[in-house]
Amino acid sequence: MIGSSSSSGSPNYEEVDPYDPYGYAHLNPNHIDDVNGDMLAGGMHSMHNPYEEYDSQDPMDVFYSGQPSFVRQPLNYHLYSQPIPETMQQRYFVSDDIREELQKRSETIYTAPAPGLGLPDELQGYHSLVPLENTSGERRKFGNWMSTVYRAISSKDGLPYVLRRVENFRITAPTAFSAIEKWSRIRHPNIVAIREAFSTRAFGGDSLVVVYDYHPNSRTLYETHVKAKSAQFPNGHGRNPAPDGRVSERVLWSYIIQITSAMKAVHDAGLSLRVIDTSKVLITSKNRIRISSCGIVDVLMHDARQEMSRLQLEDFNMFGRLVFSLCCTSLGVMNDLQKAVANLSKGFSADVKNVALFLISNPSPQKTIGHFFDMIGSRLLTEFDETENANDRLEGELMSELENGRLVRLLCKFGFINERPEFARDARWSETGDRYIIKLFRDYVFHQVDEHGRPIVNMSHVLTCLNKLDAGVEERIMLISRDEQSCLVVSYKEVKACVSSAFNELGLGEVG
Numbered sequence: 458m459i460g461s462s463s464s465s466g467s468p469n470y471e472e473v474d475p476y477d478p479y480g481y482a483h484l485n486p487n488h489i490d491d492v493n494g495d496m497l498a499g500g501m502h503s504m505h506n507p508y509e510e511y512d513s514q515d516p517m518d519v520f521y522s523g524q525p526s527f528v529r530q531p532l533n534y535h536l537y538s539q540p541i542p543e544t545m546q547q548r549y550f551v552s553d554d555i556r557e558e559l560q561k562r563s564e565t566i567y568t569a570p571a572p573g574l575g576l577p578d579e580l581q582g583y584h585s586l587v588p589l590e591n592t593s594g595e596r597r598k599f600g601n602w603m604s605t606v607y608r609a610i611s612s613k614d615g616l617p618y619v620l621r622r623v624e625n626f627r628i629t630a631p632t633a634f635s636a637i638e639k640w641s642r643i644r645h646p647n648i649v650a651i652r653e654a655f656s657t658r659a660f661g662g663d664s665l666v667v668v669y670d671y672h673p674n675s676r677t678l679y680e681t682h683v684k685a686k687s688a689q690f691p692n693g694h695g696r697n698p699a700p701d702g703r704v705s706e707r708v709l710w711s712y713i714i715q716i717t718s719a720m721k722a723v724h725d726a727g728l729s730l731r732v733i734d735t736s737k738v739l740i741t742s743k744n745r746i747r748i749s750s751c752g753i754v755d756v757l758m759h760d761a762r763q764e765m766s767r768l769q770l771e772d773f774n775m776f777g778r779l780v781f782s783l784c785c786t787s788l789g790v791m792n793d794l795q796k797a798v799a800n801l802s803k804g805f806s807a808d809v810k811n812v813a814l815f816l817i818s819n820p821s822p823q824k825t826i827g828h829f830f831d832m833i834g835s836r837l838l839t840e841f842d843e844t845e846n847a848n849d850r851l852e853g854e855l856m857s858e859l860e861n862g863r864l865v866r867l868l869c870k871f872g873f874i875n876e877r878p879e880f881a882r883d884a885r886w887s888e889t890g891d892r893y894i895i896k897l898f899r900d901y902v903f904h905q906v907d908e909h910g911r912p913i914v915n916m917s918h919v920l921t922c923l924n925k926l927d928a929g930v931e932e933r934i935m936l937i938s939r940d941e942q943s944c945l946v947v948s949y950k951e952v953k954a955c956v957s958s959a960f961n962e963l964g965l966g967e968v969g
């Protein structure tokens with residue numbers, strides 16, 4: 458059967474007897490090699506497609522059209538989803554911590570705007586504005602300006618974005634937005650991407666609005682590592698740091714590398730970051746940081762026309778001050794440099810101290826981002842390894858979701874077959890043959906009750922049954938009718954064949 462196909466080009470399903478255990482006996486791995494050549498040399502695309510079995514004239518094919526055609530494989534290949542021991546059944550799902558984080562993000566995206574805030578209903582193609590910070594009480598300034606951050610939904614693509622609005626700012630020259638154009642071309646994993654900027658009077662007075670990507674539930678470095686400490690020690694001089702808020706050396710190096718990487722991309726593009734501050738660096742997921750508020754100072758200070766090389770050197774200073782603030786968990790730490798260095802040295806290695814001092818040192822020909830990279834080079838490998846490990850972990854999580862997607866496909870088939878209203882009065886349709894077995898199987902999977910007649914809600918049972926069904930294992934189960942008058946012993950393999958044939962009948966219009 459491998460490689461054979463009907464005249465329409467798709468494999469002919471009828472040629473396979475689903476009940477014939479020897480139906481694929483001639484299909485050994487060597488035979489596969491004959492057809493495919495060297496499977497390894499052929500790479501991923503010559504490998505087995507686990508969905509192949511569904512492909513024949515399957516009404517759901519439309520969702521998978523455009524996929525490369527794969528050589529059919531023996532049914533037993535589907536045992537890749539062997540039922541796993543009960544204690545390991547959490548592996549069927551994405552892990553709890555990741556799921557929780559993603560769900561929280563998703564919830565945050567859809568929180569409704571609070572009523573009565575007097576915000577514009579619509580603003581240059583954005584709607585549903587929600588402030589992301591306190592708009593009353595004591596507010597800190599963004600440089601010399603008051604600014605407010607909102608989340609809003611774009612009417613164009615329906616996605617949430619962040620609008621940073623600078624109050625009472627009037628654009629005097631149209632060229633003020635020229636830097637925004639350059640910024641909007643920068644896509645870097647450690648920079649919050651800029652989408653656009655505009656001026657508006659929708660809030661009352663003149664405002665400048667810069668639009669950024671939205672990273673739900675992100676927290677600033679200040680909130681995470683500095684404020685936590687200050688709250689616990691109100692005198693906030695950087696002594697006795699709170700253990701929970703304080704950044705560890707390992708995480709600090711990761712931050713340093715990420716900011717350096719962002720800075721290099723920006724300097725290489727002929728720009729400068731201009732705001733490197735604990736309150737403007739976001740932690741968007743575990744230890745992953747992104748510099749926010751880029752580009753906005755370029756618009757605000759457009760008239761000042763400062764030299765780029767000077768601004769880039771200032772980036773180093775700001776970066777150095779940020780490292781000191783994080784190490785000493787205090788913002789005012791730079792008021793007394795000697796004390797700051799002593800403080801930093803208590804908790805961090807000499808390498809961190811050297812890096813921090815280099816960053817705040819006087820300008821010199823060596824003070825370039827390239828030279829700085831050389832200084833921290835040995836740490837890059839560790840960061841690289843961590844990133845690869847994180848990727849592997851996410852790929853593993855994705856695999857478990859892939860399995861679940863397979864089961865959803867099965868459940869869709871059940872949904873199409875069971876309780877069809879057009880056959881409600883035709884008992885023969887659901888009470889005979891394949892469909893009757895499917896119906897009983899559905900009860901076996903979902904509608905079992907305990908000895909007191911209470912529903913048994915057991916996800917493990919459901920998943921195990923569905924996995925076995927999808928794998929078409931030979932294991933036999935006893936299906937009992939609701940009136941307990943009939944009882945059938947069938948294998949998962951047989952139920953699987955029933956599902957396939959009942960489903961195919963629907964799609965081919967052969968029912969009735």
Ligand SMILES: Nc1ncnc2c1ncn2[C@@H]1O[C@H](COP(=O)(O)OP(=O)(O)OP(=O)(O)O)[C@@H](O)[C@H]1O
Nearest residue numbers: 589590597606619649670671672675676677736749
């Ligand atoms: N791109 C973004 N995606 C998601 N949340 C963001 C984004 N940019 C900012 N925020 C959130 O908005 C809130 C306000 O940001 P802002 O930069 O004003 O911080 P802040 O600590 O209030 O600083 P400031 O004192 O300058 O107002 C912060 O909690 C921050 O996490």
